[in-house]
Amino acid sequence: MAPIRVALIGLSQSAKTSWATEAHLPYLLSNRGKQKYKIVALLNSSEAAAKRSIESFDLGPDVKAYGSPQELAADPDIDLVACTTRVDVHFPTVKPSIEAGKAAFVEWPLAENAQRAAELATLVERTGAPTFVGLQGRVSPIIRKLADTLRDGVIGKVLSSKVDAYSIFSARDTVSEGMSYFLNKQIGGNSITIAVGHLIDTIHSVLGEYVSSNAHTQIQRPDWAVTDAETGAKRSAKCDVPDLLSLHGTLSASSYVAEGASLVVNFRRSTPFPGITPFVWTINGEKGEIRVTNKNGVYLSAEGDKSAIKTEVHSFATDTVETLDWDFEEWQESLPPRSKNIAKLYDLYADGQLAEYGGVDFASAVKRHEQLDRLLWP
Structure with missing residues (x-):
């Protein structure tokens, strides 16, 4: 089976946090990850920023650089978008790709609050796009x-x-x-x-x-x-x-x-x-x-x-x-601590086993958001 073509949203050498670098990239660039996935694009705050990240992480000349969520969504050569940005950017960056029917992996929290998370989940119901969330x-x-x-x-x-x-x-x-x-x-x-x-x-x-x-x-x-x-x-x-x-x-x-x-x-x-x-x-x-x-x-x-x-x-x-x-499984041992369980999410999704492991899709994530909203907004 051909590798899943993935676009990373938010992989940047200048990011305030290093989660994309430490948790997502190690698996995707590992031998096991490369058998199941291929990084084909980056979306950052600008096309220039995406190009700098492609060069900085040595991802190769064939990886496309995007500065617009709409342009990324229109690319037919992308199967899955993986969003690792700050939470309040999740909704606007992922929504166009969901509307285009692309699969999406969004880090937790899914959105700023339960209402915005529910909007994404409702959109997924209409498009049928596969989704999973980083509750690893x-x-x-x-x-x-x-x-x-x-x-x-x-x-x-x-x-x-x-x-x-x-x-x-x-x-x-x-x-x-x-x-x-x-x-x-x-x-x-x-x-x-x-x-x-x-x-x-x-x-x-x-x-x-x-x-x-x-x-x-x-x-x-x-x-x-x-x-x-x-x-x-x-x-x-x-x-x-x-x-x-x-x-x-x-x-x-x-x-x-x-x-x-x-x-x-x-x-x-x-x-x-x-x-x-x-x-x-x-x-x-x-x-x-x-x-x-x-x-x-x-x-x-x-x-x-x-x-x-x-x-x-x-x-x-x-x-x-x-x-x-x-x-951990033997193949996880070589990965950094933060990457081990994120890698398992990727692995299970590629093998079609995420649901049986209790993986969280957008609809399930909304329920957890509702619980947390009750704590923050009593």
């Missing part, structure tokens, strides 16, 4: 291992679960100029939509959804300093995004989740007290308990760093604790 935690090997362990009844039915998470890569009250949009919830990219969004989607993919839930949020630090990395200059800014969240509710009953089982999620955008593990997830069952810890904090599976994650099972009958073994 669902295909992470640790998450699949946890789900399989629960389905196998190792700890009996789940009675309750609790998560305590911190975003350790975030400063308490300072942010770079390039990331200052995290302070404005209107833009749609922030610690709630991204950090908590990935976290809660991952948890629900294991335990199922809430039947009912309530949340408390707080903006502990509304006053921030925004720093220019080049000049060192600082300016003051207000933040309207909660930096503290407590979410609690009742899970839907299933073959491995008991009626009335509770899920409590606590998140704080900062480092914890010294010596406290910045991520602890416990799943309490009838016959035992699972504990997952991550030295990298809230990003359990988005980062894909196995050395930071520890998973244990406590058997009540024997009062023993054993390690729950899991691993």
Whole structure:
């Protein structure tokens, strides 16, 4: 089968974040990735910027450069567009390609809010364009291992679960100029939509959804300093995004989740007290308990760093604790941590297996957006 012809949106050597470079490009340029995909175009803020990126990443003279989403959408030699831009640019850059019937892979969040995400999902219904979203935690090997362990009844039915998470890569009250949009919830990219969004989607993919839930949020630090990395200059800014969240509710009953089982999620955008593990997830069952810890904090599976994650099972009958073994596939091992699970999304899509792995399309992403909107806009 011929490789899927992919256009990358937002791959730039001058980007404020390096997600496209660190998470998408390694797989697409790997031997396995090249068997299934071929980068044929880049879309950046201008055609000149796209040309500079093509040269900078040594993508080859045949890769086309675009500065217009409409021109990209009109190219018949593109099968899939992969959007890695800032979230508030997702909608205008992807919409023309969706209208043209192209497949689309959009990083999470899908759009600034549930309404804009729903507009894209509705458009997809009309065009029939295949879509998937970068909620890669669902295909992470640790998450699949946890789900399989629960389905196998190792700890009996789940009675309750609790998560305590911190975003350790975030400063308490300072942010770079390039990331200052995290302070404005209107833009749609922030610690709630991204950090908590990935976290809660991952948890629900294991335990199922809430039947009912309530949340408390707080903006502990509304006053921030925004720093220019080049000049060192600082300016003051207000933040309207909660930096503290407590979410609690009742899970839907299933073959491995008991009626009335509770899920409590606590998140704080900062480092914890010294010596406290910045991520602890416990799943309490009838016959035992699972504990997952991550030295990298809230990003359990988005980062894909196995050395930071520890998973244990406590058997009540024997009062023993054993390690729950899991691993990446051999072909993933050579990829950087951030690329491992993104690569799995690409791989599953190419093989037509994304749905059976629980991959997220635009319609499913809207449901998660609606949950997060209720937290941000109560």
